[in-house]
Amino acid sequence: MSLGLFYMIVAAFFFSLMAATVKLLGNRIPSQELVIARSVGLFLLSSMWILKQHIFPFWGRHRKYLFLRGFFGFLALSAFFYTITTMPLADSVVIQYTSPLFTALWSPLILKESISRRLWLALLLAFVGVVFIAKPGFSFTFFPTLVGLAGACSAGLAYNFVRKLRTTDHPITIILYLPAVSIPLSLPVVLPSLVIPRGMEWVWMALLGVFTFIAQIFLTKSLHMEKAARSTNMTFINIVFSTFWGILFWREFPDLFSVLGAVLILIGLYLTTQSR
Numbered sequence: 001m002s003l004g005l006f007y008m009i010v011a012a013f014f015f016s017l018m019a020a021t022v023k024l025l026g027n028r029i030p031s032q033e034l035v036i037a038r039s040v041g042l043f044l045l046s047s048m049w050i051l052k053q054h055i056f057p058f059w060g061r062h063r064k065y066l067f068l069r070g071f072f073g074f075l076a077l078s079a080f081f082y083t084i085t086t087m088p089l090a091d092s093v094v095i096q097y098t099s100p101l102f103t104a105l106w107s108p109l110i111l112k113e114s115i116s117r118r119l120w121l122a123l124l125l126a127f128v129g130v131v132f133i134a135k136p137g138f139s140f141t142f143f144p145t146l147v148g149l150a151g152a153c154s155a156g157l158a159y160n161f162v163r164k165l166r167t168t169d170h171p172i173t174i175i176l177y178l179p180a181v182s183i184p185l186s187l188p189v190v191l192p193s194l195v196i197p198r199g200m201e202w203v204w205m206a207l208l209g210v211f212t213f214i215a216q217i218f219l220t221k222s223l224h225m226e227k228a229a230r231s232t233n234m235t236f237i238n239i240v241f242s243t244f245w246g247i248l249f250w251r252e253f254p255d256l257f258s259v260l261g262a263v264l265i266l267i268g269l270y271l272t273t274q275s276r
Helices: 003-025 031-052 063-086 089-096 099-110 117-134 142-167 171-193 201-225 228-250 256-274
Strands: none
Touching: 003 031, 003 063, 003 201, 003 228, 031 063, 031 171, 031 201, 063 089, 063 142, 063 171, 089 117, 089 142, 099 117, 099 142, 099 228, 117 228, 117 256, 142 201, 142 228, 171 201, 201 228, 228 256
């Protein structure tokens, strides 16, 4: 396995911690408020890193693509958090994890990257595995479904812009633009119905930013080293991590379909590591 793919697995692990934190907080705090909490923490950590490492220019070089990376990342994040709070978690996860398929579909247009038949097979197997694990009832309403698919499509665009920026801008600068765009776009939605966190919620809100920061570092490094379609396919392993957190904290034990899904995902991951 290449170092780039290993970095994506680490990113998926910390993204699973982020999702578990959102699930914990989402019972009381609105999803868009969680988006801005995540963004504030990520912005502070990214800014401090940039200043400490003397990375200049602070706002990067290719600002058009940096903004697009931040904008589409914001749409994807907002949609994902929204679907978690308005749909069954399994259904929202299935929709979110169509993003590698959108990444693969967008990469020939944006990055001029070719996609091998083996990688298409890996993508298909991994997605079918996600469906087995999540076991969606597909009884959700039209609007949340549309939002979720739009978010997955936006995530695919964001991943492609991250890779496009690999030769012009520092990875931390690329990370910075996600919260830099998300904060001003979220404020008009959050302020009128702000819910003040209580007690340990403050700690979990802070950890939401920390988990995201670590995940974004490894995600960005991975996309600097691997083709976008091959790299983002590894994010399917997030489902395995999330299943573990479900067992550990919410006693959500996998059934036979979940085990079969995990096997399909692992086969897809293996094909990903073998494709070029």
